[in-house]
Amino acid sequence: AQRVTQPEKLLSVFKGAPVELKCNYSYSGSPELFWYVQYSRQRLQLLLRHISRESIKGFTADLNKGETSFHLKKPFAQEEDSAMYYCAPLSGGYNKLIFGAGTRLAVHP
Amino acid sequence: DSGVTQTPKHLITATGQRVTLRCSPRSGDLSVYWYQQSLDQGLQFLIQYYNGEERAKGNILERFSAQQFPDLHSELNLSSLELGDSALYFCASSTLTDTQYFGPGTRLTVL
Numbered sequence: 001a002q003r004v005t006q007p008e009k010l011l012s013v014f015k016g017a018p019v020e021l022k023c024n025y026s027y028s029g030s031p032e033l034f035w036y037v038q039y040s041r042q043r044l045q046l047l048l049r050h051i052s053r054e055s056i057k058g059f060t061a062d063l064n065k066g067e068t069s070f071h072l073k074k075p076f077a078q079e080e081d082s083a084m085y086y087c088a089p090l091s092g093g094y095n096k097l098i099f100g101a102g103t104r105l106a107v108h109p
Numbered sequence: 110d111s112g113v114t115q116t117p118k119h120l121i122t123a124t125g126q127r128v129t130l131r132c133s134p135r136s137g138d139l140s141v142y143w144y145q146q147s148l149d150q151g152l153q154f155l156i157q158y159y160n161g162e163e164r165a166k167g168n169i170l171e172r173f174s175a176q177q178f179p180d181l182h183s184e185l186n187l188s189s190l191e192l193g194d195s196a197l198y199f200c201a202s203s204t205l206t207d208t209q210y211f212g213p214g215t216r217l218t219v220l
Contacts, residue, residue, distance in 0.1 A: 034208070043111065044152075044199065044211040086152065096142065096165050097201075097209060099152035 006100035023087030113212035134202030
C-alpha cells in the first residue's frame, strides 16, 4: 500500500534558523509528490510540486528515490512560515492525493 | 484564491440529519475531489469525479454520496449524521492529471 510518513508532529524553530520538514514515502513506480501548506485551518495551498523543481517562498524539496524521501527545506525561517505542512504523493492511476499526518511548523521571533 | 468555491462555509446541524455541501471547480477543470479533514483521522480522500462520472473512491462511508453535474459543479451529500462526522470538508479540482487546487472548505459541526 502507498504510504507517506511525516515523522514530526511539531517542529519549533527560531526566526532565521534553517528548517527541514521530513517526508518519507513508500510507493511503487515513479511517484509524483507535492507539498501543501495550510494556515490556521484554512484552505490547503500548493507549495511545491516535485516535477516543477521551483522554489516557492524560499522552500525547496528534492526527491530522493534511493531514500524514498521528499524533505522540505528552507535556509532561513520566517514567522509567517508558521503553518501546517502536508506531504502528499499522488496515487498512481487515480490522481488522488495521499496525505501525511502533517507537521506543524512554529517559527518563534 | 484558488478559483475553487465551496458553500456553505459553516454548517451546524443535529445528529440524524442530512446535509449537502456544494463545490464549484476552477474554470476548465473537469475533475473534482472531496476530502475530509478531522482531528483524529487527518486528511482523507473521499471520492473523485471526472466529467460527471465517478472515477475513484476512498474512505467514504455508505451514508455519504456525491455527484457531479453537467455544469461540473459537485455536491457531497451526508446523511444520518453522527457526531464523528464533524470535520472540515474540502473540495479540490484539477485537469485529469494536473495539480489539485483546493477550495476554502466547509466546516461541519454535528451536535
